[in-house]
Amino acid sequence: MRAHEAGALHGEIGTRGPAWLRTPVDVNALVPQLWPRNVARGPGGALTVAGLDVRDLAAEYGTPAYVLDEDDLRGRCREFRAAFPDADIYYAGKAFLCRAVVRMIAEEGLFLDVCTGGELATALSAGMPPARIGFHGNNKSVAELTRAVDAGVGRIIVDSFTEIDRLTELARERRVRPKVLVRVTVGVEAHTHEFIATAHEDQKFGFSLAGGAAAAAAFKILDEDVLELRGLHSHIGSQIFDASGFEVSARRVLALQSQIRDARGVELPELDLGGGFGIAYTTQDDPATPHDLAKRLRKIVDGECAAENLAVPHLSVEPGRAIVGPAVFTLYEVGTVKSVPTGTGGDAADGRAYVSVDGGMSDNIRTALYDASYSATLANRTSTAQPMLARVVGKHCESGDIVVKDEFLPADVQPGDLVAVPGTGAYCRSMASNYNHVPRPPVVAVREGRARLIVRRETEDDLLALDVG
Template sequence: MRAHEAGALHGDIGSRGPAWLRPPSDVNDLVPELWPVTVTRSEKGSLTIGGLDVRDIAQEHGTPAYILDEADVRERCRRFRNGFAGADVYYAGKAFLCKAMVRIIAEEGLSLDVCTGGELAVALAAGMPPERIGLHGNNKSGSELRRAVEAGVGRIVVDSFEEIDRLTAIAKDKNKTPKVMVRVTVGVEAHTHEYIATAHEDQKFGFSLFGGAAAQAVDKIIEEKKLDLIGLHSHIGSQIFDTSAFELSARRLLQLHKQVQDKHKIELPEMDLGGGFGIAYTTQDDPADPADLGAQMFGLVKRECDALQLNVPRLSVEPGRAIVGPSVFTLYEVGTVKDVDGIRTYVSVDGGMSDNIRTALYDSWYSATIASRKGDNTPMLARVVGKHCEAGDIVVKDEFLPADVRPGDLLAVPGTGAYCRSMASNYNHVPRPPVIAVANGAARVIMRRETEDDLLALDVG
């Protein structure tokens, strides 16, 4: 069984933990699938990343901190680029974005998907070629669209009739013809958490295929002749582990391609099937290899095109969290260890829901290990919690940790590269952690730690 976002799929958690969670033979072992490629446990028992001891990183940069393995994230970029050779691979800026990350994905030959003016500003400030930027979003403002047109972004994924009107007016004013794709809601239910399933009918994204809105949007764009329609776009969700839902999505999207070709005598040159490929947060998750994903998705598109007598459009995909998610772990310091009447042991760390909201928001599952030493090999079922004034401030719901875990230990939680720093908050006025990139035995700060001065700078009261 694969783990999904919904905790109910894991069975009774109680004081025994979920049904699938069993004590490991050695509580200090690292499961390779959960950790960045250069992470090891040294002879002294501490974790190392890129040749650096996490104790030294913590001493220099403090905790909590997001630790990014640059070799790992670059390797994941290359695997998707090679697995989808001949297609365009768009990195999801919403997963994690900063100027250093933009430069990494640009150097590795990927394109970049942004969904707000702020993300676009970071991309442009970092020197991302605008023709390799795509702009998403269900409610883009006039200023966001204007900036995208002025910058010359490679494509704008239109999401509503109001947006088509807004963008058409800007195109006329600027005397430009921006390239656009129409986001189509294809009615496919992805097997994931309802908040990150994005192609069923009852949600805010895109034009309905079955209600006829998608075809109307295409007609409107073609007839007004101020926007360059390059293709159709679909995104069925996130944290997806197989390609079965993509096959149905591709079939429905290509049927609309065929309708457009027959009606308007226009052959749309591109198609975006989205992505949102899953990663391993626990041992229950089984991600697919990018090469296998590429082969399967190219194959299903080719089959559908052959059946409809269409030329195969240029494909683009959006791997989502699968590039940066596994490349980062969060490093915490343990503050208190509390046994609650034999029900469970709570291990409190110096971060929490302000640096990882996903457990509270999506009922997500994570793993953890003691990072500063090897612990007693007696496993103890623990819950890792944060410092915030919320009972739901849980980082790791259930994990076997060494029974001798104690205040001052460093604790590492893998799989926190996506949607952790980008969704971080200042809840309880806690400054957000830094992001430390490690490569070839050197660590550098790519996003600095916030300070109380940063918090007060916005308070003009």
């Protein structure tokens, strides 16, 4: 949604003439915080990215397609490095991972966080130095742990007593000493969707702080002296704008650090505060800059260490969405447009337009899964038509197949037009599916006027290749 829609849309759509509908809306405007930095409108009104016209990208690569502004992604990597000069920046690969992105973040000096064997395989195949890889996950298999240990992964974030036992046995067999962090569940309620809040007690991740499991895990590792305990880890959730959650989390984790020091005489040298930094999906979102984040987190950690009489540990953070999310938009082609009344009187003036595109929940499940909000714009041209309230929907056999819940698009949008949805770099391609046997879209990286395919489009042959029946 654009800046003009400050009021809540839901619950108002069926009423006649609310103020926000009478407010002038520039349907051709691009709100800078929502789009990759090298996106603009060209002389003919079509969107361009790094100088390339999206109509040309659609003609060459088809739609739907994820379009990555490579210089934007690299620039965000550099901003995090500059903001946290004394910390390790682990790019959270679960947001989006492919070999080209692994190479980009490695070239920009970042570390990499993976959470499955498949992500680890991608990282290793792209040449990421194993020592710069961290391995997350609440249920790492013996095979995954074995591969990580044999590859020389730099650190493993342990998530259960079972995993500690598995890794300890493996370390003894291999005569190695893997570096580990203990993931601590700190009991912080992040202001985000229930399914992406990860630090409250009643969920699957980590060791409970309140119940004493986190301290017990640290003592177990120290007492057995097979694994090298480097520090503690806390991650409170995703798409977070309020720094107060990080403050509470840091205070509680550092109190545990103090407890470990007092009980075992060991000051752990590292502290990972996780990621989850929010980005702008609509004009209602106001994310902090990396510089502001670093300033706040450093102040929190320094203050709590002083209060606990602890040496300040070496920090790590794990931005994923904040790096790749804003650097990508999805390009769709419009297939059908229909007006649907939503008022009780059945008057079309009380309704909205349903703009159906050639993708949907198979390339962006977040709207259906998390009730996420997105923005959209007409991409192949500008328009002087009046704005209309629209819902951008997909082609799948689900009424919940919604890409953008509410957006103003020009009233003359028609089949064959292109629509672009920004902010789709994180968790869209990663969570994409073949629902209704729809092949997943390609990822096209654009830089300095050149485009290259970094993940090709799936084909029907790909779908049938796994069907051995």
